[in-house]
Amino acid sequence: MHKLIRKLLGKLNIAIALTLAMVMAGGLGGATYVLASSTSNFTQTINAGTLVVDIVDGTSYVTVGSPTMAMSAATFSFACQTKTGSFGTASESIYVSNPDAADNGWAVSLAGTATSSVWASAGTDFDFNDGGGSGCTDTVDAQDTDAVGGQMTVDPSVGTLAIGQCASCVTTNVTKGSSDAFNAVTGPVNTITILTGAAASDDIGDWKLTGVSISQKIPAEQPAASDYNINMVLSIAAS
Amino acid sequence: MQNPSIKKRSMQILVIGLAMLTSAVFASSVFAIEYGGFGGRPAYPRADNPRTESIFVHTLEPGDVQEEGVLTVNNSAERKTMLVYAVDSTPSTGGAFACAQKSETPKDVGAWITLEKGEVTLEPGTNELVPFTIRVPQNASVGEHNGCIVMQEKKEPVKGQSGASLSFRTGLRVAITIPGELERKLEIVGFTVTKKDDGSFLLHPLVKNLGNVSIDADAQVITSYFFGLTHITHGGQYPILRGDISDWNFELKKPFWGGWYRSSFVAEYDANPEAGVGVKSGKTLTRLEGPSVWFWSFPTPVALAIEVIVLLVLAFGGFLFWLSQKRKRWIKENWVFYEIKSGEDIKSLAERFDVSWKLLARVNKLKPPYALKTGQKIKVPPTK
Numbered sequence: 001m002h003k004l005i006r007k008l009l010g011k012l013n014i015a016i017a018l019t020l021a022m023v024m025a026g027g028l029g030g031a032t033y034v035l036a037s038s039t040s041n042f043t044q045t046i047n048a049g050t051l052v053v054d055i056v057d058g059t060s061y062v063t064v065g066s067p068t069m070a071m072s073a074a075t076f077s078f079a080c081q082t083k084t085g086s087f088g089t090a091s092e093s094i095y096v097s098n099p100d101a102a103d104n105g106w107a108v109s110l111a112g113t114a115t116s117s118v119w120a121s122a123g124t125d126f127d128f129n130d131g132g133g134s135g136c137t138d139t140v141d142a143q144d145t146d147a148v149g150g151q152m153t154v155d156p157s158v159g160t161l162a163i164g165q166c167a168s169c170v171t172t173n174v175t176k177g178s179s180d181a182f183n184a185v186t187g188p189v190n191t192i193t194i195l196t197g198a199a200a201s202d203d204i205g206d207w208k209l210t211g212v213s214i215s216q217k218i219p220a221e222q223p224a225a226s227d228y229n230i231n232m233v234l235s236i237a238a239s
Numbered sequence: 240m241q242n243p244s245i246k247k248r249s250m251q252i253l254v255i256g257l258a259m260l261t262s263a264v265f266a267s268s269v270f271a272i273e274y275g276g277f278g279g280r281p282a283y284p285r286a287d288n289p290r291t292e293s294i295f296v297h298t299l300e301p302g303d304v305q306e307e308g309v310l311t312v313n314n315s316a317e318r319k320t321m322l323v324y325a326v327d328s329t330p331s332t333g334g335a336f337a338c339a340q341k342s343e344t345p346k347d348v349g350a351w352i353t354l355e356k357g358e359v360t361l362e363p364g365t366n367e368l369v370p371f372t373i374r375v376p377q378n379a380s381v382g383e384h385n386g387c388i389v390m391q392e393k394k395e396p397v398k399g400q401s402g403a404s405l406s407f408r409t410g411l412r413v414a415i416t417i418p419g420e421l422e423r424k425l426e427i428v429g430f431t432v433t434k435k436d437d438g439s440f441l442l443h444p445l446v447k448n449l450g451n452v453s454i455d456a457d458a459q460v461i462t463s464y465f466f467g468l469t470h471i472t473h474g475g476q477y478p479i480l481r482g483d484i485s486d487w488n489f490e491l492k493k494p495f496w497g498g499w500y501r502s503s504f505v506a507e508y509d510a511n512p513e514a515g516v517g518v519k520s521g522k523t524l525t526r527l528e529g530p531s532v533w534f535w536s537f538p539t540p541v542a543l544a545i546e547v548i549v550l551l552v553l554a555f556g557g558f559l560f561w562l563s564q565k566r567k568r569w570i571k572e573n574w575v576f577y578e579i580k581s582g583e584d585i586k587s588l589a590e591r592f593d594v595s596w597k598l599l600a601r602v603n604k605l606k607p608p609y610a611l612k613t614g615q616k617i618k619v620p621p622t623k
Contacts, residue, residue, distance in 0.1 A: 050312045051293075051409050052276030063315075069403035085403075101280055102293045104455070104517070105477060107335035113406070114342035157441065157488055173475040175487050178443070180332040190340075191331040196487065198475025199455065214403075230403045237387060237410035238293045239336035239478045 049099025053108050053236035058093040058210055061165060067092070069214050069232065076224045080136030085214045093208035094234070095164060096195060102238035103203045108195040109177075110154055113231045115184045118146050119216075121225040126150035126218055128230055129182035129190070135217035144184035148219070155179035155213040156194045164206030173201035176209065194234070277319050277361070278409030279390045282308035282368050290517025294412040295388070297373065298515070301417060305373040309388050309411065313361035320360045320393040323369050325352035328385035328412065334446075334485025336478060338387035338410035348386025348413050351375055358393065373415065381419030382451030383481055383516070387412060414453065414516045422450035423510045427529035428484060430460075430504040434534070438493035444504040444529060445486040448479040453516060455479075457507040457524075460489050465499040496546070497538025504529035570602055574618040585609045592619045 055067035071085035087094055096108060118125040127150035132139030135151030156177040163169045177193035184190065195209055284292040297305050313319045324341055327349040331337035339349065354371040361367060371388070391408035429445040442460045459474035473489035494500060506527045511520035538546060577588075585605065589596035600609050603617045611617070 050276060050278030050280060050314060052278055053407055053409070054276060055405065055407075067405045069405065071402060087405075097276060101278070104290055104293055105475075107331060107337060109331040109335065109337040111337070111340055113340055175489060177331075177333050177335070178486065178488055189332060191329055191337045193331040193333040193335040193337070196333065196335050196477065198477050200475040227401050229401050231406065232403050233340060233391075233406045233408060235338055235389075235408050235410055237336050237338050237412060239412050 049101055051101040051106055051236055051238050052097045053234055054095045055088050055092055056095040058091050058208060064088060064092055071216060074218055078220055080220045081218050083216050083218060087212045093210040094194060094212065095208050096236060097206040100204045104199045105239050106197045106236055107193055107239060108236045109191045109193050111191040111233050113233055115190055116145050117230055118148055119150065119228045119230045121228045123223045123225050126222055128152040129184040131181065131183040131186050135181065136219050139185050150219055151181050151217045153179060153181040153215045154192045159209045159212040161207060161209050164208050166205050169202045169205035171207060173198040174207055277313045277315055277321060277390065277392065279309045279311045279411060281411065282310040288517040294414060296414050296516045298416045298418060299375045301375055301377045301379045303375045307373060308368050308370045310366050310368055311359050311361065311390055312366040313363060316363050318362055320358060322358055322391045322393050323354055324357060324389055325349045325354060326387050326389055328387060330480065330483050333487065334479060334483040336412060336480060338389050348384045348415055352386065375415065379417050381417050382421060383453050384415045385412060385480060416452060416515060421452050421512055423452055423454055423514065424449040425454055425456055425479065425506060425508055425527060427504060427506060427527050430529045430532060432502050432532040432534050440491040440534065442473060442489040442491055442502055443486060445484055446479055446506055447484045448481055451481050453478050453480045454508045458487060459505045460502055461505065462491060462500055462502045470494060470500060493539065494536045495539050496542045497536045499533060499535055501531050501533050503531040573621055574602065575621050576616045577619040579611045579613055579615045581613045584611055588619065594620050
């Protein structure tokens with residue numbers, strides 16, 4: 001009898017140890033355990049997924065609060081100059097998430113909020129979409145009503161495309177856009193394609209594009225100022 | 240001998256350790272980081288057209304009115320206020336589909352749409368239906384017209400910020416086809432292959448839509464080795480909007496083996512009038528074959544080393560073969576017949592003529608046990 005009790009206690013020890021281990025490991029894994037009553041009703045609502053484009057930290061996938069296009073600093077020059085930059089910092093990526101919301105493909109594009117947008121400052125502005133004089137002088141016409149020069153070029157083809165959090169996804173059928181310059185007059189080029197997902201791209205997948213190159217022509221004798229700013233729109237469209 | 244209680248304790252520790260490890264591994268794979276975001280989806284997808292799960296597709300006569308709805312969704316972890324608005328479509332570079340900006344006055348589909356609400360505020364993990372009406376004007380032209388329903392987060396401009404700030408939005412295509420004489424025609428307008436600095440290549444085909452409706456084209460770039468075997472195929476199905484030229488950048492990684500390659504562009508599409516946005520006619524597809532481009536790629540260092548070794552082996556093998564052929568020819572031309580005398584065998588003949596017995600047997604096609612009869616004639620090297 002004594003031997004039997006000892007044996008049962010031994011088994012109980014293992015059971016308690018296992019339960020404790022499960023609870024501890026669950027805590028580490030982020031799970032929450034609920035002790036259910038004998039009659040349990042489980043309800044679960046899964047909200048419909050939606051096609052999304054964003055700028056995220058390339059490792060943690062946390063949305064960047066106020067994403068910017070970082071441009072290298074410029075100094076006053078008597079000649080037209082070109083400054084380069086990229087989307088966010090080196091660790092930030094353009095992020096596309098398609099949770100079965102665009103099975104026939106999608107496209108990510110960049111545009112100014114309006115064709116009349118400029119790099120605005122308290123002083124003299126300069127343009128992002130004026131192709132006049134190779135981007136260095138102003139062309140005034142019906143499409144580009146502002147009276148300042150300057151042109152922005154975007155080159156997604158030099159970026160690095162990779163899959164996101166979806167380990168089983170592939171970058172096949174996702175293509176980077178070509179280098180192009182905004183031009184309100186010729187073309188016109190008001191929207192530049194960054195990334196395109198073909199119909200055969202993963203229906204459920206996510207991708208990140210890092211290192212999209214931006215260059216901006218700044219007209220000669222552009223006054224020095226620290227407050228030049230412009231608003232751009234990064235769109236994703238299901239097609 | 241080990242104490243049974245120590246053995247039991249060791250067993251318990253092992254079980255606990257294994258349980259913790261297993262649970263931690265599985266728990267972390269299930270509870271992966273998830274990304275939410277905000278946007279929308281068509282509220283009333285139709286069973287007869289799977290494409291309506293992603294975009295709005297309608298065939299409407301001039302003057303028709305169509306009720307529709309967009310399900311706005313907030314899957315982010317924050318409360319979001321979204322602007323919901325209709326705009327025309329706009330060509331993006333490369334012929335990709337894009338939505339015009341809110342600042343642009345709509346003239347086409349964007350102007351035909353009236354939304355019940357222009358702004359929604361959603362708590363995390365919630366959604367809201369925004370109904371809208373499409374009113375096709377009487378003067379709408381035959382063919383496909385495109386616009387977008389756009390969801391954009393309402394943001395107050397950040398004061399004092401310098402640099403280029405970004406806003407994000409999600410657009411859903413609204414494709415309205417006005418029936419009539421619909422033309423579905425594509426034309427390949429170019430194909431280039433450009434070498435990049437890292438040794439890879441950019442395959443860049445261009446296709447123009449000459450018709451009055453969008454066409455889903457299956458664009459394929461097939462890259463083959465010099466001898467015609469396919470190396471890799473790039474491509475996929477892309478919509479080409481009416482009047483647009485679509486182009487794509489397919490990236491070909493530097494081929495391992497190097498050499499001459501040929502890339503050819505092929506586009507297939509449904510030119511039959513029964514086809515539409517998300518609708519296949521089921522009939523034979525039209526195939527367009529574009530130009531082929533030959534290009535040279537230098538082998539990778541490893542491939543080059545392998546290729547050099549293979550070439551050396553082949554050259555040495557060729558030299559040995561040439562040598563053996565030369566010897567065969569010399570034997571044929573110079574060896575003479577000799578009559579076997581009594582007591583001679585293949586070994587004694589080999590010694591006498593200073594040649595290996597195996598060569599003697601091979602030239603005279605002798606089989607084991609290589610017995611020779613007196614008076615038999617065999618070929619031997621000429622005597623000096």
